Amino acid sequence: MIILYDSDKACKQNNKYPMIDKNGPRHSPRAEQPKKRFFGANSTSGHLRQKTFCVNKSKKFHTPYLYIQQLHDYRILQSRSHKEIMGSKINQHLYFLSLIIAIVFGFALIRSADGQYLVGVGSYDMTGPAAGTNMMGYANLFQNTAGIHFRLRARTFIVAESSNGTRFAFVNLDAGMASQLVTIKLLEKLKTRFGNLYTEENIAISGIHTHAGPGGYLQYLIYSITSLGFVQQSFDAIVSAIVQSIVQAHNNLKPGSIFIRKGDVENAGINRSPSAYLLNPAEERARYPENVDKEMTLLKFVDAASGKSIGAFNWYATHGTSMSRDNLLISGDNKGAAARFFEDWFSSKNESSSITTNIGKLMEKSKTIKATGGQQCGKTTSQGFKVRKNDGSLFVGAFCQSNVGDVTPNVLGAFCIDSGKPCDFNHSSCHGDDQLCIGRGPGYPDEILSTKIIGERQFQKAVDLFNSATDQLSGKIDYRHVYINFTNIEVGLDGTGNNTVKTCPAALGPGFAAGTTDGPGVFGFQQGDTEINKLWKQLRDVLKKPSQYQEECQKPKAVLLSSGEMFEPYAWAPAVLPIQILRLGKLIILSVPGEFTTMAGRRLREAVKDTLINNGNGEFDNDTHIVIAGLTNAYSQYIATFEEYAHQRYEAASTLYGPHTLPAYIQEFKKLAQAMAKGEKTTKGPSPPDLSSVQLSLSLNPTGDSPPAGKMFGDIKEDINQPKDGSFNKGDRPSATFWSANPRYDLLTEGTYAVVEMLQGKRWIPVYDDDDFSLYFKWSLENTSFHGLATIEWEVPTKAIPGVYRLRHFGSSKKAVNSTNHYFTGASSAFTVS
Numbered sequence: 001m002i003i004l005y006d007s008d009k010a011c012k013q014n015n016k017y018p019m020i021d022k023n024g025p026r027h028s029p030r031a032e033q034p035k036k037r038f039f040g041a042n043s044t045s046g047h048l049r050q051k052t053f054c055v056n057k058s059k060k061f062h063t064p065y066l067y068i069q070q071l072h073d074y075r076i077l078q079s080r081s082h083k084e085i086m087g088s089k090i091n092q093h094l095y096f097l098s099l100i101i102a103i104v105f106g107f108a109l110i111r112s113a114d115g116q117y118l119v120g121v122g123s124y125d126m127t128g129p130a131a132g133t134n135m136m137g138y139a140n141l142f143q144n145t146a147g148i149h150f151r152l153r154a155r156t157f158i159v160a161e162s163s164n165g166t167r168f169a170f171v172n173l174d175a176g177m178a179s180q181l182v183t184i185k186l187l188e189k190l191k192t193r194f195g196n197l198y199t200e201e202n203i204a205i206s207g208i209h210t211h212a213g214p215g216g217y218l219q220y221l222i223y224s225i226t227s228l229g230f231v232q233q234s235f236d237a238i239v240s241a242i243v244q245s246i247v248q249a250h251n252n253l254k255p256g257s258i259f260i261r262k263g264d265v266e267n268a269g270i271n272r273s274p275s276a277y278l279l280n281p282a283e284e285r286a287r288y289p290e291n292v293d294k295e296m297t298l299l300k301f302v303d304a305a306s307g308k309s310i311g312a313f314n315w316y317a318t319h320g321t322s323m324s325r326d327n328l329l330i331s332g333d334n335k336g337a338a339a340r341f342f343e344d345w346f347s348s349k350n351e352s353s354s355i356t357t358n359i360g361k362l363m364e365k366s367k368t369i370k371a372t373g374g375q376q377c378g379k380t381t382s383q384g385f386k387v388r389k390n391d392g393s394l395f396v397g398a399f400c401q402s403n404v405g406d407v408t409p410n411v412l413g414a415f416c417i418d419s420g421k422p423c424d425f426n427h428s429s430c431h432g433d434d435q436l437c438i439g440r441g442p443g444y445p446d447e448i449l450s451t452k453i454i455g456e457r458q459f460q461k462a463v464d465l466f467n468s469a470t471d472q473l474s475g476k477i478d479y480r481h482v483y484i485n486f487t488n489i490e491v492g493l494d495g496t497g498n499n500t501v502k503t504c505p506a507a508l509g510p511g512f513a514a515g516t517t518d519g520p521g522v523f524g525f526q527q528g529d530t531e532i533n534k535l536w537k538q539l540r541d542v543l544k545k546p547s548q549y550q551e552e553c554q555k556p557k558a559v560l561l562s563s564g565e566m567f568e569p570y571a572w573a574p575a576v577l578p579i580q581i582l583r584l585g586k587l588i589i590l591s592v593p594g595e596f597t598t599m600a601g602r603r604l605r606e607a608v609k610d611t612l613i614n615n616g617n618g619e620f621d622n623d624t625h626i627v628i629a630g631l632t633n634a635y636s637q638y639i640a641t642f643e644e645y646a647h648q649r650y651e652a653a654s655t656l657y658g659p660h661t662l663p664a665y666i667q668e669f670k671k672l673a674q675a676m677a678k679g680e681k682t683t684k685g686p687s688p689p690d691l692s693s694v695q696l697s698l699s700l701n702p703t704g705d706s707p708p709a710g711k712m713f714g715d716i717k718e719d720i721n722q723p724k725d726g727s728f729n730k731g732d733r734p735s736a737t738f739w740s741a742n743p744r745y746d747l748l749t750e751g752t753y754a755v756v757e758m759l760q761g762k763r764w765i766p767v768y769d770d771d772d773f774s775l776y777f778k779w780s781l782e783n784t785s786f787h788g789l790a791t792i793e794w795e796v797p798t799k800a801i802p803g804v805y806r807l808r809h810f811g812s813s814k815k816a817v818n819s820t821n822h823y824f825t826g827a828s829s830a831f832t833v834s
Contacts, residue, residue, distance in 0.1 A: 118160040119256035121311035121396040122248030126241030128214035128234040130743040134227035136176040137211025138325035138519040146328035147778035154241040155398040156249040168202040172398040174332040177207035177631035181219035201481040206632040210320035212331035219691040230695035255304040261469035264294040268457040269318035272408040279643040298465040311396035321518035322451035335399040337455030342397035369830035374714025382751030382810035401630040403601025409454040410439030414517035439517035475585035483685035504553035504658035505564025506573035511653030527649040576688040593634035615677035704816040705741035714826025727834040736828035740790035741813030759804040
């Protein structure tokens with residue numbers, strides 16, 4: 001028989017029987033030791049010495065199964081040499097063991113129904129090149145990275161019904177969007193490690209839509225023009241981080257519970273195209289209190305054995321455009337900031353201290369500590385100076401994107417920069433000039449402050465939901481995935497099949513070129529334009545004149561760029577796209593490869609929910625939660641409603657596949673939902689191309705750096721400018737500038753370029769690094785000599801402890817392209833914070 005106890009310790013204290021764990025049976029210290037070990041190379045008998053086993057019931061019956069499997073393997077090895085002796089006895093015991101297997105299997109089946117899953121979370125640094133790489137989002141040719149505000153991360157959760165049961169992985173990237181090529185290369189790497197455990201069907205990779213991350217990682221030409229083609233270093237950083245975060249989450253899988261909670265986020269997003277939203281039917285708009293979705297849906301993951309929370313993921317729609325098109329620092333924008341605040345809140349980092357300090361003595365002490373000068377160090381030295389050591393045990397908090405298409409975080413509205421008056425309502429321009437109309441965030445004119453405020457509003461709501469999440473998820477884990485060629489889908493509009501229309505090859509309209517109030521585009525265009533002037537038509541036709549079919553199909557959009565008909569030097573736009581549904585009990589996640597507007601997302605959620613309820617034989621009901629994971633698995637720009645498409649503002653002009661793009665999505669998602677509800681399989685569909693072999697790259701890599709004569713990398717160029725009263729206060733910004741090399745020589749993954757150290761006793765302890773919102777790493781070239789400079793700037797937080805501090809820089813250099821890397825560090829003189 002099996003006796004259950006709460007822990008291994010209880011087994012030892014209350015039983016003489018052998019305990020079973022993942023390594024098979026092991027005897028309790030109090031158990032009578034038989035002369036022949038139960039298992040072992042020296043065993044000469046396959047006889048089961050005891051029939052009673054002690055099991056730690058927190059193991060959720062995985063361990064007995066593993067033990068039985070080991071016993072079966074052992075019997076096969078032993079039965080040949082002892083067949084005559086043991087035949088009948090082994091058969092007898094295997095009969096009893098088969099009963100155990102049946103019991104264990106039964107428990108495994110009901111675990112998910114009781115709200116018990118295997119859960120695991122992981123996180124890994126995906127920060128790309130911090131110098132000279134064009135950022136993805138605003139399509140601004142001059143927006144090239146020049147430092148780091150805070151690092152970017154790939155965050156993953158994995159859920160499984162059992163160790164061999166159905167599972168899926170959801171990856172949230174601090175990136176502009178997912179990339180089809182990233183998915184393709186990721187799957188190749190995962191296959192070599194896990195076989196077919198993780199595939200395109202059960203992995204979702206979603207981007208938070210920051211516009212402040214390195215670009216050049218998407219395979220279609222339209223998305224890599226401003227990055228001057230493909231950027232291998234940017235691409236590799238993302239792929240490697242996803243792999244490591246999945247591996248970490250996989251290795252962390254253990255029994256746990258998942259709780260769900262919903263609530264509204266206030267004043268973190270407004271509609272940036274309200275005139276287009278108003279074209280949706282009045283009766284439809286009347287069903288919703290706002291012209292944006294304010295609801296956040298949060299999952300809370302709890303370890304069953306310890307009862308401790310291990311992570312939380314949430315979905316909420318607002319653009320990653322708090323940082324402007326002029327920003328040059330790598331940043332996760334408001335969602336990345338919210339994740340940093342959430343994770344630090346959970347770990348109680350930088351709590352206020354009640355220590356009493358003598359500021360006068362601290363000031364005297366700091367005056368005696370001078371800059372260190374440049375010093376050599378190792379490749380991984382900076383990792384030891386990280387404040388948050390990524391050992392796989394850290395709490396993981398992710399803020400995922402949803403139907404974000406027309407939602408801006410610049411909640412004060414859009415104003416003309418010349419007059420200060422509100423912009424034109426229909427066209428978002430000023431006197432016909434789109435470049436004068438700019439949205440204002442809550443911290444205007446400080447974009448860093450706006451990022452912080454919008455991040456904090458999401459973070460605070462996540463904390464509220466996290467602390468009050470008591471609705472436990474239970475039930476099946478399931479998924480459906482299919483590839484579809486979106487350029488020629490036949491869509492039935494009335495459900496009878498008689499009234500059909502088609503989608504079109506991808507194309508962009510003039511409203512796309514106008515940009516948005518978050519980031520204006522090219523002079524001479526306005527949102528809402530449905531005509532193109534003669535000059536622009538001539539320039540367009542030089543690239544590719546759209547076919548007559550394309551122009552008719554895309555109406556009322558005027559085709560400015562027929563990207564779906566452009567294939568030189570390789571495809572400009574995607575044709576084949578993935579759509580996916582993930583199920584976690586009563587939570588349904590819709591993975592969409594683009595940016596749905598608010599109303600488009602509402603229609604999709606409603607259609608999927610109705611389909612599940614109508615075909616699920618009672619398995620789905622009105623309590624089923626539907627969330628949209630935007631910018632997931634691939635990227636194809638925007639999806640506006642049919643009515644919004646008529647207005648041809650930015651979102652509609654960027655709806656690639658014509659006026660019936662949304663009905664096509666709804667139709668195809670309903671097919672997936674019906675297959676899920678009925679337990680039917682789906683066909684894979686046409687595979688997307690792998691364009692890695694034809695990518696062009698025109699951006700230049702650094703070719704070698706050296707410091708000025710008589711200097712070393714890590715030496716101070718400009719030391720701390722000490723305040724007149726001798727001490728910095730909260731909110732002040734001490735800074736130091738070091739002679740440095742291009743940060744592209746080594747990304748210092750899971751390391752840091754910048755550290756704030758605090759003197760504690762006789763030791764310097766790292767307290768902030770370049771993954772903190774308060775610390776800035778800025779890279780530039782000296783104006784006259786063009787030698788590299790690294791400036792570290794620290795905005796002293798309100799929670800900073802009074803004491804003696806200094807700033808430290810890490811970097812890497814090469815003398816020539818093919819030379820080896822040399823690693824260096826240096827620290828500023830000390831200063832006091834009061």
